Amino acid sequence: MPGLTRRTFLRVGASSLAAVSLAACAGTGTSQRPAPASGSTTAAGPGKLTGKVTFMAWGTPPAVVERKQFCVDFDKEHPGASCSFILAPGNYMDKLLTMVAGNDAPDVFFVSPTNLPEFIGKNLLHPLDAFIASSHYDIQDFIPAALKQYQQSGKTYGFPRGFGMEAVFYNVDLFHKAQLPSVPADLKDTSWTFRALLQRAQQLTSGNGPTKTFGYIVNPANSREWMTYVWSNGGEVFNHDYTQCLLDQPPAVEALQFLQDLIAKYRVAPTPAIMQTTNVMNMFDSGRVAMSISEPFTFAQRRKDAKFTWDVGVTPAGKHGRIPGGGGVGWGMYAKTKVPDLAWQVLAGLSGKRFQTEELRDGTTAPPRLSVLNSKAFLNPSQPPAHAALFIEEVRYVRTDPQPPNWPEINTALNKEFSYLWTGERTALTVAKAAVAAVTPLLGKPIA
Numbered sequence: 001m002p003g004l005t006r007r008t009f010l011r012v013g014a015s016s017l018a019a020v021s022l023a024a025c026a027g028t029g030t031s032q033r034p035a036p037a038s039g040s041t042t043a044a045g046p047g048k049l050t051g052k053v054t055f056m057a058w059g060t061p062p063a064v065v066e067r068k069q070f071c072v073d074f075d076k077e078h079p080g081a082s083c084s085f086i087l088a089p090g091n092y093m094d095k096l097l098t099m100v101a102g103n104d105a106p107d108v109f110f111v112s113p114t115n116l117p118e119f120i121g122k123n124l125l126h127p128l129d130a131f132i133a134s135s136h137y138d139i140q141d142f143i144p145a146a147l148k149q150y151q152q153s154g155k156t157y158g159f160p161r162g163f164g165m166e167a168v169f170y171n172v173d174l175f176h177k178a179q180l181p182s183v184p185a186d187l188k189d190t191s192w193t194f195r196a197l198l199q200r201a202q203q204l205t206s207g208n209g210p211t212k213t214f215g216y217i218v219n220p221a222n223s224r225e226w227m228t229y230v231w232s233n234g235g236e237v238f239n240h241d242y243t244q245c246l247l248d249q250p251p252a253v254e255a256l257q258f259l260q261d262l263i264a265k266y267r268v269a270p271t272p273a274i275m276q277t278t279n280v281m282n283m284f285d286s287g288r289v290a291m292s293i294s295e296p297f298t299f300a301q302r303r304k305d306a307k308f309t310w311d312v313g314v315t316p317a318g319k320h321g322r323i324p325g326g327g328g329v330g331w332g333m334y335a336k337t338k339v340p341d342l343a344w345q346v347l348a349g350l351s352g353k354r355f356q357t358e359e360l361r362d363g364t365t366a367p368p369r370l371s372v373l374n375s376k377a378f379l380n381p382s383q384p385p386a387h388a389a390l391f392i393e394e395v396r397y398v399r400t401d402p403q404p405p406n407w408p409e410i411n412t413a414l415n416k417e418f419s420y421l422w423t424g425e426r427t428a429l430t431v432a433k434a435a436v437a438a439v440t441p442l443l444g445k446p447i448a
Helices: 006-024 061-077 092-101 113-121 129-135 144-148 172-177 194-204 223-232 250-264 280-285 296-305 340-350 353-361 390-394 407-423 428-443
Strands: 051-057 081-087 108-111 167-171 291-294 310-313 325-327 330-333
Touching: 051 061, 051 092, 051 340, 061 081, 061 340, 061 353, 081 340, 108 113, 108 340, 113 407, 129 340, 167 172, 167 296, 167 390, 194 250, 194 291, 223 250, 223 325, 223 407, 250 407, 250 428, 280 291, 280 296, 310 390, 330 340, 407 428
Parallel strands: 051 081, 051 108
Antiparallel strands: 108 330, 167 291, 167 310
16 A cells, blocks of 8 residues: 655555555446346245345446446346345445445345454444355355455355456567567476566666656555565564554565665656556556556456567565455345345345356456356456456465455555655665554554
8 A cells, every 4th residue: 555745645646556456347238137146035935025225335337337227137137126226436435334224224235354343333234144054055156255345153144246357467569579589488487587577677667757667566555465564574574463553564664665766766667657647557558568467357457558469477486475456345234124035135246156257258256156257257368468267376375355343544544654655755774664653553552
C-alpha cells in the first residue's frame, strides 16, 4: 500500500487504483443473459416468492447493465417478485451504513473479505448455511481459498463474486526484441526469483525522458502486490491472531526494500512523479512497461487496448518460495432482511455459474468458481494470454488478503507510511517501523 510530495503521491495512487478497477469492469453488451440460478429454500419454490428485493454494489457501466438485466431475468423467473439494483459509487461503506441506520438497507450487498470482521461485529450479515443445506447449493465449485474468506467460526457469511490472483503480465514483443526468454509459466520453476526479475527488468529498460521504457512497474495502490513479495520472502504482515504487525521483521523489510530499489536505486520502474499523469494499466498497455503484476480481471481491457502480444507468467520466488496473493469482493445477505427467501434467490443467482460466466465474458471480474476457471470462456485459445491456465494451478499456491479487525483504518495507516517508501524518501526499515507503530494500536481497538 524524491521530488514528489506525499499528498501528491496519495492522489496518484488513488487514481491508479480507480483505473485498474475500471479495467476490471470493461466489457460490452448483455444480450441473451441466462436466468438467475434457481433452487428455492422454502416450500413456495421458484416462481411463487413475492415481494421486493434489492441488491447493492459499486460498478462501472458494463457491470450496471449486467445487474439490471439480472433483475429483468429474475422477475421473469419469479412472477410477483420485484428485483432492483442499487448502484453505490463513491464511498460505499458510508452509504451502506447510512442505509442500515435508516432502516433502508439493501437485502443483498457487496462484502469485502477485509471488512468481514466489522460486518459480523455490527451484525450486518445473515449466515447462509441453512439456505445452502436446504437448497443443496453447490459450494464445492468455489475455489476453496475464495470461499474461506467468507467463513468464520464455522459459519458462511457470503459467496465470492470474483477472485483475483497475482501474476506477472508481460509484453512478449519487448521480450522478443531484447532476445530474452519468457517469464516462466510453471509455478514450480526455481529460476525465476527476485534477482532474476531485477536482471530481466534491467535488460528491458531503455531510453530516457517521456519515451523511456521501463522493465517493471510497482503499483502502490495494490497492497496485494507488496504482500506477495513479503510472503514469498518469508515475511508476514500480521501474526496469526492479528495482535501484532510484523512488517518490521527482516524478511518483510528486505522484500519492501527490494520493491523500493526497483524504483529509486535501479530505476527500472517509474517513480510516483512519472505516474502523476498516467496509471499502471495505461503504462503497460501503451507499451512503456515490460512487466507488471496484475490479475485476470484486466484481461478484457488489455485485449482491447494493448496493441502488442502479451502473456502471463508466475510471480518471482523469494527466500520462502512463491506465494501469490489473491482475493476479491463477494455477496452477502443483510441480517435483518424482510425477504430472506427472495434475498437468497438473488444471492444464489449472482454467485452462480451462469451469471459469473457472463461477468467473465464481459470482463468485469475474475472467476471464483472452478468450473468457470476451467471453461472455454476463461481458457480462450483465440485470445491472449496464451498461458491463462497457470491460474488454475495457482489456486493451490495462492494466499488470500489478511482479515484483521478495523482493516479500513489499518489500510489507511499503511498507505500513509508506505507513501514514503514509494517516493524513496525513507528506507524500508524506517517505513516498516513507522507502519508497525501506527497499526499496533488499531489491532486492539474494539470495532465501533
